[in-house]
Amino acid sequence: MNKFTKLFITFISAITLMLSSMSSSFAKVDGEYIVLGAAISLTGKYSSNGVHTQNGYNLAVERINKMGGVEVQGKKYKFEIIYYDDESNPKRAAQLAERLINQDGVKYMLGPYSSGLTKAIAPVTEKYKIPMVEANGASRSLFTKGYKYLFAVLSPANQYLEVAIDLAVEKNGGKPVRIAQAFEQDAFSQDVRLGILDAAKRTGSEIIIDDKLPKELNDMAATLAKVKATKPDVLVVSGHTKGALTAIRQIAEMKVDVPMLAMTHCDAAKLSKQHGKKSEYALCASQWHKNLSYKDSFFGTGKKYDKDFKKEFGYAPPYQSAESSAALLVFKDAFERANSFDGDKVRDALKTTEMQTFYGNIKFGPGGQNTAKPMILFQVRCKGDTCENKVVAPTKWASDKFYHPIPKWSERS
């Protein structure tokens, strides 16, 4: 045997040893821990929302564990989450889901951030029959694929801004409006767009600008120039955090006057803080707001959650964090009702979930989406230099009246 062959054999056996030692997967329930798996965007274009998601998960895990954990068959268990970084990349996310299930032996999954990544992970969890409670994949097409192990605590994406169009029509004296819209090329934003298309059809409104914007939205000046020229009644923009920031920045720079501006991700982008008065009057779709009157025994009310979250992480929780925390509450509830660690039993328990959390009521429809909770709209309003998000719709929770139309830039101080 020559040197090269020896070297080769040594190399191969080293790898074999390394891999086989890594394969020793630990079980779904490890001692007193129930192990959940999650691929989260810690880097890449969704990194800020990925961190909101992770913070939401962590806060809930800590809280549930501190308050006695999960009781299954008379024994107390604690939650533990294995995280990987999916880099905001669907390819990576699918791979990590396989890895969590096959190598780490995870039997229950938490969702990633964004619809695109959830779409990539869902086929994998479905294949291995792993129940996944996800809090950040709102695309409608997730719920029409007949997935049986996917549960989403949020309302589907097409509902995000539909209400805004109704509101615009109402303000227009019931007459159809002219809509300008610009959406990022991604699964979530495109679904929001479909919702607008539906609403436009329903109200007979006309869509005069329908732009698609690139991912990692940093510039939408071309769309805004068109808006300036055509003067629509409503401008709708959706493109995650960067989309919201870019829109406000450029609308203010270009002094675009439009009676109504409807967006998503205002709170995740901390618009009212980052852009202050420039962001005033923006109408935003949200899954949750701290002023809503829901409560549970772990986090108390939305206001209490807001306070605890601020204390822990130093910023006000966007709805992405709130819904992520709620996902853990759903899992806890399901484990206790199933009283078992069997995947299918847990899944059946999830299916019959009906509960109230600080984040809202949760009940899953046939496709896995949450049907018990409406979307809300808030508007950024400023007093002096401090700006806040005020709920304006639906009327049940509205703390302020919807301000319409937005004053022209020339009249704004």
Next chain:
Amino acid sequence: MDKVNQKDLILYSGLIILGLAAPFLFPGFKVQLTILCVLIVLAMTWNLQGGEMGYNTFGNILFYGLGMYLTASVQVGMFFPLAEWTESGGEKTFVHTTSQYFQGMGVGLLVAALVPTIIAGAIGYAILGLRGHYFAICTLGLGIAAGEIAGGIEIIGAGQGFTTPPFPKDIVDPGARGDFFYFLSFVLLIGTFVFIKWIYGSRFKLILNAIRDNEDKAEAMGIQTMKYKIVGWMVSAFFAGLAGGIMGGLIGYIDSTDVAFDGREMGVFMVLMAILGGKGTLWGPVIGATLFHFLKEGFWTLILGWQYVALGVLIVVIVIYFPEGLMGWLREKYPERFGEVIDEKDRKAQVELK
């Protein structure tokens, strides 16, 4: 059979046995192994241009992405209306039967191999006249443009992405899907390797090298360089298209810029792997891709959050200490084992000439 061949035989059969046994030895790593096969194929095909021909292309990702979309589209389109499948929010769910799934996959892969090859021929005819940086920049544009265009075509899902058909439900064994894609990619790997090894023994490779070393001189020698450049690129496109088709099925969800025309990751990785292993060698890309994949997966597990920093440091180290790649370094260190083999007959012929 002489001695050298026998040694090769042991090596090859060893590797093939290892490849066949791998999914059973490490059942948990099937996906990573499948991706490894695809990465090796991509590195080897890139090496044909970047290493042998001296044309640093960033455009091979175009064929990979095309292959991915084509396979999935054919697989769906053969049995169901494609537009309804991709239309988001469609209430209908289409389910492939087992035979439909595999038939679709087979035809899809065939298309995924042929169409990119033809496109490579057409584009190659147009742009392979460019040299050096101009060619690199032009091909970089190709990949980016393709991603943006695909993101606007409704029938393949546009920005919504394209969910590829799920693996047939009738096959109950959850490991079957992994096995299927692993062996598919392994067969592709062997096919690619055998073909490229054959090229390495042919006059074709020498012509590519002549183009790399001095294109004008090659032309002066009467070689129609354009023809060979185009054929070379078509070969790469053929295998890259197949690789894309397999990856699309494996991932299960195609996004225009993040999965299919993923120039930022795959497009750069294939260059990096070839350089890491040593471009312009047969084994370089294989070793490079394997090492790269292992390191990358390792970084991701061990130093979460710092993986890209580690990868960056690795690249710097490679460029400084192994500018010729691992194979290049080995060649310099052990020329008797890894150096260029000069055919005995050839040498004798030269001696006789004196």
